[in-house]
Amino acid sequence: MALANVLCVLYDDPVDGYPPANARDEIPKIARYHDGQTTPTPEAIDFKPGELLGSVSGELGLRRFLEASGHRLTVTSDKDGPGSEFEQELPTAEIVISQPFWPAYLTAERIAKAPELKLVVTAGIGSDHTDLQAAIERNITVAEVTYCNSISVAEHVVMMILALVRNYIPSYQWVVDGGWNIADCAARSYDLEGMQVGSVGAGRIGAGVLRRLAPFEVGLHYTDRHRLPAEVEQQLGLTYHPDAASMVGVCDVVTINAPLHPETEGLFDAELIGTMKRGSYLVNTARGKICDPNAVAQACASGQLAGYAGDVWFPQPAPKDHPWRTMPHHGMTPHVSGTSLSAQARYAAGVREILECWFADRPIRDEYLIVDAGKLAGVGAHSYSAGNATGGSDEAARFSRS
Numbered sequence: 396m397a398l399a400n401v402l403c404v405l406y407d408d409p410v411d412g413y414p415p416a417n418a419r420d421e422i423p424k425i426a427r428y429h430d431g432q433t434t435p436t437p438e439a440i441d442f443k444p445g446e447l448l449g450s451v452s453g454e455l456g457l458r459r460f461l462e463a464s465g466h467r468l469t470v471t472s473d474k475d476g477p478g479s480e481f482e483q484e485l486p487t488a489e490i491v492i493s494q495p496f497w498p499a500y501l502t503a504e505r506i507a508k509a510p511e512l513k514l515v516v517t518a519g520i521g522s523d524h525t526d527l528q529a530a531i532e533r534n535i536t537v538a539e540v541t542y543c544n545s546i547s548v549a550e551h552v553v554m555m556i557l558a559l560v561r562n563y564i565p566s567y568q569w570v571v572d573g574g575w576n577i578a579d580c581a582a583r584s585y586d587l588e589g590m591q592v593g594s595v596g597a598g599r600i601g602a603g604v605l606r607r608l609a610p611f612e613v614g615l616h617y618t619d620r621h622r623l624p625a626e627v628e629q630q631l632g633l634t635y636h637p638d639a640a641s642m643v644g645v646c647d648v649v650t651i652n653a654p655l656h657p658e659t660e661g662l663f664d665a666e667l668i669g670t671m672k673r674g675s676y677l678v679n680t681a682r683g684k685i686c687d688p689n690a691v692a693q694a695c696a697s698g699q700l701a702g703y704a705g706d707v708w709f710p711q712p713a714p715k716d717h718p719w720r721t722m723p724h725h726g727m728t729p730h731v732s733g734t735s736l737s738a739q740a741r742y743a744a745g746v747r748e749i750l751e752c753w754f755a756d757r758p759i760r761d762e763y764l765i766v767d768a769g770k771l772a773g774v775g776a777h778s779y780s781a782g783n784a785t786g787g788s789d790e791a792a793r794f795s796r797s
């Protein structure tokens with residue numbers, strides 16, 4: 396077995412340092428997902444589930460495993476700009492691992508600087524931070540840990556919908572500020588019950604959102620290029636729409652749960668948002684580039700949108716002057732929905748499973764594959780389109796300078 400240089404990009408440790416203890420002693424053990432797919436099954440793990448694995452000091456629990464076989468592991472959070480540690484290490488890297496939350500943008504230019512690169516792994520789901528067309532042309536394998544944090548994101552979507560509709564964040568702020576301003580809190584608070592909620596995308600995350608919203612006694616709508624089985628539509632009371640344009644006008648709440656590729660990039664622009672009900676809500680935990688940032692900010696300011704909650708930005712990290720940080724009636728979080736400590740245990744185990752297969756020259760699970768043998772493969776063939784969505788990612792370098 397040839398020895399490999401493994402370059403791993405993870406987000407920074409907490410500002411107060413890597414936590415010496417966890418808030419909980421354990422996390423629930425999950426063996427299978429809703430559709431029957433098993434959770435990651437590596438031969439072993441070198442971490443305790445529930446630990447902080449996604450930051451630099453956590454190292455995804457990989458160091459002992461890799462170094463025991465003689466491989467070299469470099470872990471960094473310094474990923475943007477020509478002087479970054481990522482760019483310095485990239486020319487000799489055979490394997491690059493990064494997360495959607497703190498993505499190492501593998502543009503065509505960067506791939507051209509990495510002659511040894513053979514495998515790109517997303518610790519999580521969503522591989523749009525890699526130029527998939529360039530990976531196809533270079534015969535680079537791209538894999539992600541499909542389904543590992545889908546339900547984590549689905550839970551976050553439901554939380555964000557309720558936070559917007561019930562005006563939770565401003566109400567909480569009145570308490571923090573020492574007030575008891577009932578009228579101010581209630582002035583923008585509504586019941587979700589009876590509203591029409593639509594999902595753009597009904598894959599693992601979108602379907603998870605719809606299943607969780609069904610008990611709220613709302614009307615449920617969805618659009619997806621792969622229509623769900625009739626029995627699922629009937630069970631959940633779903634109304635299918637052929638595209639987003641035909642769905643959003645009937646919805647009070649729209650949640651975006653679709654992958655980013657050239658066909659979805661910029662989908663929610665001023666024109667589409669203008670066809671939504673005045674005072675509707677938009678929630679986006681998919682990818683920031685699916686929405687036009689200025690169009691969203693203007694719609695929140697004008698009242699066309701009553702609120703926007705998002706967990707995803709472009710680029711990531713977002714510059715400090717990004718309009719979504721300061722627009723009114725927002726519920727933005729940094730990209731954290733899919734990196735709960737529960738999810739980290741699964742995606743760290745999934746990365747190890749992928750690496751075990753790679754080093755042993757065994758097939759990687761089909762559901763983990765995005766690009767293989769010079770073409771879209773596995774879940775990638777189902778969810779993505781060939782092309783590039785990394786353009787403009789160099790803007791992320793402004794975050795560290797601002």
